[in-house]
Amino acid sequence: MQVVVLDNGLVSCGEHSYQLLLEVGGALSQRGISYRVFGMKGMDAAVIRDIGATPWFTRSLYWGYRRRYPSRPNIISDSLAMARDFVKGQRSFSEKDTWRVLNEIYQRDLARLPADVWRRDNIVVVPGISQNQILGLVQHLLSLPLGALPKVICQLMFTPNWTPWDRSGERGAAYYRQAFDLARELIGKSLFFTTENDALAEIYVRQFGIKTTLLPIAMRAAQAQPNRDGRARFGFFGYSKSEKGFHLLPDAIEICRARNLPVDFVIQIQHSNWERETVEAERKLRRLSGIEIVEGVMGSAEYAQRTNAVDVTLLPYDPQRFGLRGSGLYTEAVAAGRPVIAARGIYAAAGIESGVAEGEIFAPYTSAALADAIERLLPHLAESQGRAARSAHEFANQHSGEAYVDALLKLVKSADSTPEA
Numbered sequence: 001m002q003v004v005v006l007d008n009g010l011v012s013c014g015e016h017s018y019q020l021l022l023e024v025g026g027a028l029s030q031r032g033i034s035y036r037v038f039g040m041k042g043m044d045a046a047v048i049r050d051i052g053a054t055p056w057f058t059r060s061l062y063w064g065y066r067r068r069y070p071s072r073p074n075i076i077s078d079s080l081a082m083a084r085d086f087v088k089g090q091r092s093f094s095e096k097d098t099w100r101v102l103n104e105i106y107q108r109d110l111a112r113l114p115a116d117v118w119r120r121d122n123i124v125v126v127p128g129i130s131q132n133q134i135l136g137l138v139q140h141l142l143s144l145p146l147g148a149l150p151k152v153i154c155q156l157m158f159t160p161n162w163t164p165w166d167r168s169g170e171r172g173a174a175y176y177r178q179a180f181d182l183a184r185e186l187i188g189k190s191l192f193f194t195t196e197n198d199a200l201a202e203i204y205v206r207q208f209g210i211k212t213t214l215l216p217i218a219m220r221a222a223q224a225q226p227n228r229d230g231r232a233r234f235g236f237f238g239y240s241k242s243e244k245g246f247h248l249l250p251d252a253i254e255i256c257r258a259r260n261l262p263v264d265f266v267i268q269i270q271h272s273n274w275e276r277e278t279v280e281a282e283r284k285l286r287r288l289s290g291i292e293i294v295e296g297v298m299g300s301a302e303y304a305q306r307t308n309a310v311d312v313t314l315l316p317y318d319p320q321r322f323g324l325r326g327s328g329l330y331t332e333a334v335a336a337g338r339p340v341i342a343a344r345g346i347y348a349a350a351g352i353e354s355g356v357a358e359g360e361i362f363a364p365y366t367s368a369a370l371a372d373a374i375e376r377l378l379p380h381l382a383e384s385q386g387r388a389a390r391s392a393h394e395f396a397n398q399h400s401g402e403a404y405v406d407a408l409l410k411l412v413k414s415a416d417s418t419p420e421a
Contacts, residue, residue: 003028003035003123003408004150006113008106008133009061010039010053013046014239014270014297016217016328017127021051022300023218023401031405038113046299056113059105061128064164065098093165099132099175107136111143122150123412128157131175132164138183141191149190151412155215156195156204159323166243166275168321173207180208192411196326197347203324213411217331218404221396222308224338224389231262232381234341234374235310237294237303238329240271240278245316245343247277250284251367252316253291256374263374266310268294307332311381312339312359316370319345330357331399337392339384341373356395358388 005024010017021037028035038056039047047053117124129137134154141149160176163169183191187210194215195201204210240246249267256263267285271278285291294306307313313333323346330348333340334357342348344363351357362373377384397403 001033001121001123002119003033003125004117005035005037005125005127006057006110007037007039007053007127008057008059008109009128010037010043010047010051011060012044012297013050013299013303018047018051019220019300019303019328019332020127020218020404021053023220024404025051025401027218027401027405033405036117044297050300057106057109059102059109060164061130061133062164063098063102064093065101066093093163095163095169095171098164099135099171102132103134103136103139105136106133107140110137110140118144118148118150120148120150123408124150124152125408126152126154129154130158130162130164131160131169131172131179134176134179135182138179138186138191141186142182146185146190149186151192151415152190153192153194153215153408153411156193156200156212158325159200159203160207162321162323162325166241166321177208180210188415192415194407194411197324199324199347199350200326213407215407215411216399216403217326217328218401219328219332219335219396219399220304221400222304222332222336223392224311224333224336224385225308231264232312232378233264233266233310234312234314235266235268235307236314236316237266237268237307238270240269240282241275242277243318243321245314245318245365245370246271247281248316248365248367248370249314250281250288252370252374253285253288255368255371257288257290259371259375261375261378263378264290264292266292266294266306268298268306270296308336308338310338311385312341312374312377314370315340315342315346315348316362317343317346317348319343319365322346324350333357334388335392335396335399337385337389339377339381339388341370341377343370356391358384358391 007017037051037053039053040057040060041055043055160172161168193212195212196217201212253265269282339359341360343365344361349361352359352361360373360377362369
């Protein structure tokens with residue numbers, strides 16, 4: 001048996017699956033299970049070195065097909081949408097063309113893989129898949145001998161209305177439904193779906209009747225290092241985009257400054273200069289004093305040092321666009337015993353409400369409400385850190401590489417022991 005990971009979101013050390021694969025690869029090696037990883041063409045040399053990944057896929061999970069002309073059937077609505085995007089300084093993307101083109105390319109990339117990837121005794125893992133790949137995967141599997149297929153396990157990482165360009169889609173549910181209907185004879189036999197949390201699982205059961213198994217985000221265990229100088233350090237890490245609330249930071253920081261709150265901020269700036277809201281937020285941040293800016297992608301050692309040197313992790317993710325998806329940063333913070341601040345309506349906020357995580361929730365989705373949450377947490381920060389530290393070990397064990405591999409093997413064993421109808 002070999003575990004084969006197909007990850008067309010793996011490009012750099014900044015991707016969430018980079019840390020995941022480091023941990024999972026280590027857990028597999030300890031058990032004597034061989035594995036291979038296929039990532040994006042053009043991936044960073046560090047990813048190839050650290051994980052042994054093979055550059056393979058020609059389009060990223062996060063790529064979108066840019067609309068150049070209005071489509072004839074929807075010429076009026078498309079023209080209006082393109083005009084609105086132009087005024088807002090945003091690129092205009094075609095949901096339909098992205099779905100069509102990316103599924104076709106993904107299917108071709110899968111067909112080009114070495115034939116032994118699809119051996120019956122293998123476990124093929126897709127750590128993240130969307131409506132723009134799932135149909136291509138199903139069509140490829142149906143082109144192979146059904147009795148000789150490996151177990152293929154896909155992590156449904158997004159809500160159905162997610163798009164790669166940080167705006168809610170309108171067609172995603174229909175595209176998922178089409179793929180699930182086509183895959184009916186494969187599901188539960190050679191094709192399996194997982195989610196990172198119960199909230200996402202409920203969405204797929206309710207909308208599509210697809211039952212999923214929980215597959216945790218795997219993260220390296222670390223320990224938060226609370227600051228002792230009387231000033232609290234709040235950190236924002238990861239990709240800088242409005243979907244993750246990057247645009248809320250400048251005004252929230254200015255409000256904290258105006259209130260003379262004893263807080264400092266560490267902000268990672270990592271983006272591709274295509275979203276005007278993000279570009280403008282970066283300009284504002286660079287004009288503010290007292291902010292430690294982290295430039296670009298961090299290696300694993302620097303990433304661990306930076307994230308664990310803050311007292312609180314900021315997760316101001318957009319409830320509408322980010323929704324109930326899991327977050328590697330949330331998982332890392334809770335596993336390290338670090339409080340978080342999260343927007344009401346995202347999964348991290350649900351974790352605070354249920355007592356799994358420590359921190360504060362803010363609403364409405366504004367910079368002022370974010371600043372208010374920071375101010376509310378400060379008087380109780382030490383107590384919050386203490387509670388977070390006490391529950392960190394158990395949570396970390398549930399999100400280790402070992403736990404991830406256990407979940408994979410349990411799913412495969414359960415499928416093998418289930419008699420076919």
